[in-house]
Amino acid sequence: MKLNIALLPGDGIGPEVTAQAVKVLKAIAMEFNHVFTFQKALVGASAIDKTGNPLPEETISICKNADAVLFGAIGDTKYDNDPDAKIRPEQGLLGIRKELGLYTNIRPIIAYEDLLSKSSLKVKQIKDTNILIYRELTGGIYFGERYLSEDGNIASDVCKYERFEIERITHLAFKAAQSRRNKLTLVDKANVLESSRLWRRIVKEIAPQYPNVKVNYTYIDNAAMELIIKPRQFDVILTENMFGDILSEEASVIVGSIGLLASASIGDKHAMFEPIHGAYTKAANKGIANPIASILSAAMLLDHFGLDEEASLVREGVDKSLKLHITTPDLNNKYDNITTTKVGDFIEDFIQNPDETNLN
Amino acid sequence: MKLNIALLPGDGIGPEVTAQAVKVLKAIAMEFNHVFTFQKALVGASAIDKTGNPLPEETISICKNADAVLFGAIGDTKYDNDPDAKIRPEQGLLGIRKELGLYTNIRPIIAYEDLLSKSSLKVKQIKDTNILIYRELTGGIYFGERYLSEDGNIASDVCKYERFEIERITHLAFKAAQSRRNKLTLVDKANVLESSRLWRRIVKEIAPQYPNVKVNYTYIDNAAMELIIKPRQFDVILTENMFGDILSEEASVIVGSIGLLASASIGDKHAMFEPIHGAYTKAANKGIANPIASILSAAMLLDHFGLDEEASLVREGVDKSLKLHITTPDLNNKYDNITTTKVGDFIEDFIQNPDETNLN
Ligand SMILES: CC(C)[C@H](C(=O)O)[C@@H](O)C(=O)O
Ligand SMILES: CC(C)[C@H](C(=O)O)[C@@H](O)C(=O)O
Numbered sequence: 122m123k124l125n126i127a128l129l130p131g132d133g134i135g136p137e138v139t140a141q142a143v144k145v146l147k148a149i150a151m152e153f154n155h156v157f158t159f160q161k162a163l164v165g166a167s168a169i170d171k172t173g174n175p176l177p178e179e180t181i182s183i184c185k186n187a188d189a190v191l192f193g194a195i196g197d198t199k200y201d202n203d204p205d206a207k208i209r210p211e212q213g214l215l216g217i218r219k220e221l222g223l224y225t226n227i228r229p230i231i232a233y234e235d236l237l238s239k240s241s242l243k244v245k246q247i248k249d250t251n252i253l254i255y256r257e258l259t260g261g262i263y264f265g266e267r268y269l270s271e272d273g274n275i276a277s278d279v280c281k282y283e284r285f286e287i288e289r290i291t292h293l294a295f296k297a298a299q300s301r302r303n304k305l306t307l308v309d310k311a312n313v314l315e316s317s318r319l320w321r322r323i324v325k326e327i328a329p330q331y332p333n334v335k336v337n338y339t340y341i342d343n344a345a346m347e348l349i350i351k352p353r354q355f356d357v358i359l360t361e362n363m364f365g366d367i368l369s370e371e372a373s374v375i376v377g378s379i380g381l382l383a384s385a386s387i388g389d390k391h392a393m394f395e396p397i398h399g400a401y402t403k404a405a406n407k408g409i410a411n412p413i414a415s416i417l418s419a420a421m422l423l424d425h426f427g428l429d430e431e432a433s434l435v436r437e438g439v440d441k442s443l444k445l446h447i448t449t450p451d452l453n454n455k456y457d458n459i460t461t462t463k464v465g466d467f468i469e470d471f472i473q474n475p476d477e478t479n480l481n
Numbered sequence: 482m483k484l485n486i487a488l489l490p491g492d493g494i495g496p497e498v499t500a501q502a503v504k505v506l507k508a509i510a511m512e513f514n515h516v517f518t519f520q521k522a523l524v525g526a527s528a529i530d531k532t533g534n535p536l537p538e539e540t541i542s543i544c545k546n547a548d549a550v551l552f553g554a555i556g557d558t559k560y561d562n563d564p565d566a567k568i569r570p571e572q573g574l575l576g577i578r579k580e581l582g583l584y585t586n587i588r589p590i591i592a593y594e595d596l597l598s599k600s601s602l603k604v605k606q607i608k609d610t611n612i613l614i615y616r617e618l619t620g621g622i623y624f625g626e627r628y629l630s631e632d633g634n635i636a637s638d639v640c641k642y643e644r645f646e647i648e649r650i651t652h653l654a655f656k657a658a659q660s661r662r663n664k665l666t667l668v669d670k671a672n673v674l675e676s677s678r679l680w681r682r683i684v685k686e687i688a689p690q691y692p693n694v695k696v697n698y699t700y701i702d703n704a705a706m707e708l709i710i711k712p713r714q715f716d717v718i719l720t721e722n723m724f725g726d727i728l729s730e731e732a733s734v735i736v737g738s739i740g741l742l743a744s745a746s747i748g749d750k751h752a753m754f755e756p757i758h759g760a761y762t763k764a765a766n767k768g769i770a771n772p773i774a775s776i777l778s779a780a781m782l783l784d785h786f787g788l789d790e791e792a793s794l795v796r797e798g799v800d801k802s803l804k805l806h807i808t809t810p811d812l813n814n815k816y817d818n819i820t821t822t823k824v825g826d827f828i829e830d831f832i833q834n835p836d837e838t839n840l841n
Binding site for chain 1: 564633698710723
C-alpha cells in the first residue's frame with residue numbers, strides 16, 4: 122500500500138515522539154512492502170515563531186492532500202501564562218481538526234497487564250479495563266462564538282450543537298459498541314444544559330436502530346467519579362467535545378501514564394492520529410518523553426487503512442517493551458537510562474525481528 | 482445563639498439524611514444552650530408534585546427570612562430520562578442558589594485516616610489529602626442563556642462571566658489559602674475559552690494582594706488527572722461553576738464515598754449547607770443513605786456562625802463513627818445493619834456523652 126502521510130510534529134515533546142512513530146512506520150513499510158512517504162508541516166507555537174500563524178495555509182493543503190496526518194503536540198507555557206495573547210498555538214490544533222472535518226475522536230483506555238501496578242488506582246480496581254471514548258471533536262464550546270467586551274470585563278463562550286453533528290458520531294459509537302461488548306454510555310449534563318438534552322434526545326432516538334446495544338445515560342460529574350470507582354462498567358463512552366477532553370485525560374490514571382494514550386480523529390474525508398498528551402515543554406529535548414502514545418497512534422493509523430497485521434505487530438512491540446521495562450522514566454523504576462529514542466529503537470527492532478528482540 | 486434554619490429536604494434520600502443533620506443540630510443546641518428552630522419548605526421534584534413548581538415562592542421567602550438553609554438533595558430519575566421536560570427539579574436547586582446569591586460553594590476534600598483503605602486509590606496516594614474546592618456557584622454555563630430551535634435541531638448554552646463575579650470568589654479563595662497552606666490553584670480552560678482567559682487574567686491581577694500565596698494555573702483536563710495522581714499537591718482549588726461540579730464529584734474517590742462530602746454555599750447575605758451527593762432515588766427509604774455528608778454540612782453551618790467548639794464536637798462524633806465502623810453500607814464491610822438513622826443516633830449520643838459513646 123502507498124500512503125502519503127502528513128507529519129505535524131508541533132511543539133515541545135511533539136517532534137521527539139513523532140520521530141519514534143515515524144521510525145516504527147518506516148520499519149513496518151519495509152517489512153510489509155508498503156510505501157509510506159512523509160511530508161512535514163508546521164503547526165502550533167513553532168509555526169507562530171516561523172510564520173506568525175499557528176496553522177499556515179501550506180500546512181492545511183499538505184494535510185488535505187495526504188492520506189493521513191500524524192500529529193505530535195502543540196502548546197507553549199509562554200502562551201499558557203498570557204491570557205491576552207491573540208494568536209495561540211491551540212488555534213493550530215483546533216483549526217486543523219475543523220479544516221479536515223475530524224468530528225470523531227476515538228481514545229482507547231486500556232489497562233495493560235504489565236502496568237497495573239503503575240496506576241494510582243488499586244490493581245483490582247482497574248484490571249481488564251477496556252474503554253473506547255468517542256469524543257465529538259469539531260463542535261460544542263470549542264468552536265462556539267466567543268465574546269470579550271471592549272472594557273475586558275465580560276467574557277463568554279457558546280456551547281452549540283446541531284442534530285447532524287450529534288447523529289454522525291452517535292452512529293459510529295453505536296457501531297463500535299456492537300463490535301465490542303454492546304454497551305454505550307452517553308455522558309452529558311442534561312439536568313442543566315439544553316445542548317446536553319439535545320444529545321440525550323438524539324441518542325434515545327437512534328438507540329432502537331441498535332437493539333443489541335445497552336445504552337446508559339449519565340451526568341459528567343457522576344461519570345468523573347464512576348470512571349475511577351468502577352472503570353470496568355464502561356465499554357463505549359460517547360460524549361461532547363469538552364467532557365471528552367476532561368474524561369479522557371482523567372482516564373489516563375487507569376492506564377498509568379498519559380504518555381500511553383493514543384487517539385484517532387476521524388472525519389468523512391480525512392483522518393489524523395494524535396497522542397492525547399500535550400507539548401510538555403518542560404520535558405522537551407531531555408530524552409524522557411514517552412513515545413508510546415505516538416507509536417500507538419501510528420498503530421491506529423494502520424488500523425484505519427485495514428492493515429491489521431501491521432497494527433498488531435506494532436502493538437506487540439509496545440507490549441513487549443512494557444513487559445521488558447524498556448520504557449521512559451514515567452513508567453520505569455527498574456532502569457534509569459531508557460530514552461525516548463531507545464524505546465523507538467526497541468520497537469523498530471522488534472518489528473524487524475519479532476522473535477529475537479531483547480534489551481541491548 | 483438563636484438560629485432560624487430553613488430546612489429543604491427535597492427528593493430521594495434528601496429527607497432521610499437531613500433528618501439526621503437536624504437531630505445532630507438539636508443535640509448541639511441542647512448541650513450548648515442555643516435555640517435552633519427549623520422551618521421546612523418544599524423544593525425539587527417533591528415540590529413539583531405538590532405545587533407544580535420546583536421552587537415555590539413560599540420556599541424562597543422562608544429561605545430569605547432564615548439565618549441559614551439546610552438543603553438535602555433534588556432530582557428524580559423520571560426527569561433524568563425525559564430530556565423534553567420543561568419543568569425540572571434542578572431548577573429548584575439552581576433557583577435557590579441564584580435567589581439567595583450563593584456565589585461561593587466550598588467543598589472540603591479530606592482523606593480520613595480511618596477510611597484510607599476504602600478509596601479506589603492507593604493509600605499512599607491519598608494519605609493526608611486536604612483540599613478546599615472553591616466553586617463559583619451562580620454564574621457560568623449554569624446560568625447563561627439557553628436556546629433550542631423551533632424544530633428542535635439546534636441547541637446552545639452560554640458560559641458567561643463578569644469581572645465582579647470572578648473577583649468576589651477569588652478574594653475569598655485567597656483568604657482561605659492564607660489560613661491554610663498558602664497555595665491556590667486556578668483550574669480553567671484558558672487555552673480554549675474566552676471566559677477562562679478572563680478568570681486567569683483577574684486571578685493574576687489579584688494575586689499580588691496576597692503575596693504569601695503561591696498561585697498555580699492549570700487546565701481542567703490536566704487537573705482531572707492530577708487530582709487523582711497527586712492530590713496532596715492541592716490546597717485551595719478555585720474554579721468556575723461547571724469545572725467545580727466535575728472536579729468535586731471526582732474528588733469523592735479520594736475520600737472513599739460521595740456520601741461523605743459536605744459543602745457550604747455562601748453569599749453576601751445568605752448561606753446554605755448542602756451535601757454534594759444527589760437524590761439517589763434508588764436508595765431512598767431503604768435506610769442505606771449515608772447521612773455524614775449532611776451532618777458535616779451542618780458542621781459547616783456551625784462554623785459559619787463562629788460556633789467552633791460545637792462544629793468540632795460534631796466532627797469528632799463523625800470521626801468516632803468512622804473509627805468504630807458505625808457507618809452505612811457504602812463504607813461498611815464489618816457490620817451490615819447500620820442504618821442511616823443509627824449513624825445519626827450514634828453522633829447524637831456522642832454529642833450528649835462525648836466520653837462514653839460506643840456502639841450499642
Ligand atoms: C490542547 C487542547 C486544545 C486539546 C483539547 O482540549 O482538545 C488537548 O487537551 C486535547 O485533548 O487534544
Ligand atoms: C443537581 C445538579 C444541578 C448539581 C450541580 O450540577 O450543581 C449537583 O450536581 C451539585 O453538584 O450540586
